[in-house]
Amino acid sequence: MSRRRGLPFSSVVTALAGFILLWFTVPGIGPAVRAARADGVSGVFTARELVCVQHPGHESCTWTGDFLAPTGQVRDRVSLYGSGRESMRAGATASAVDIGRTYWVYGPDGSDEWVFTGLLLLLGAGLLAYAARAAVVRPRAAAT
Known part of the structure; x- marks a missing residue:
């Protein structure tokens, strides 16, 4: 065997x-x-466009816009992580932190x-x- x-x-x-x-x-x-x-570069996020994705029984939205660093450098077409439909309006600004991700910036609370x-x-x-x-x-x- x-x-x-x-x-x-x-x-x-x-x-x-x-x-x-x-x-x-x-x-x-x-x-x-x-x-x-x-942990990154603090700056200001300006909301430009609300991007939403429909899921069965659920909608997920994120604000996309520009991030202005204190040095004057602008990153465009980034999304504010954790933002939603009701969190901002087009043209509104919010404090944000750029941690180096390609498409995302984050709120000051992480x-x-x-x-x-x-x-x-x-x-x-x-x-x-x-x-x-x-x-x-x-x-x-x-x-x-």
Whole structure:
């Protein structure tokens, strides 16, 4: 009777899923922490356009506009993270912080996006740990 060698397919898939989650999440740790702490260049966001996306039973809106840094540099077509339909009007201004993200600036109080990043990190690490445990602790062969 030959003994089957190698990892079970489910362990390989689980490890791959964990690795992919970590691959996409780890680069976002720094920006998520900077966003949470509002650690960046303070300036003024001017709302220009309300952009809304319809989901089944739900609408998500964000204000897009310009960010003016104290140096006079203007970034256009950025969105104010956490803004919504009722939070501003076209032409209104708000304090904002540029943390270096391409399309987003944040309010001076920071953001809670670190929570989602943290959950994805935990899930990815958990999947890898589960797959590793399954590879090390194999079921005992049934006695014949």
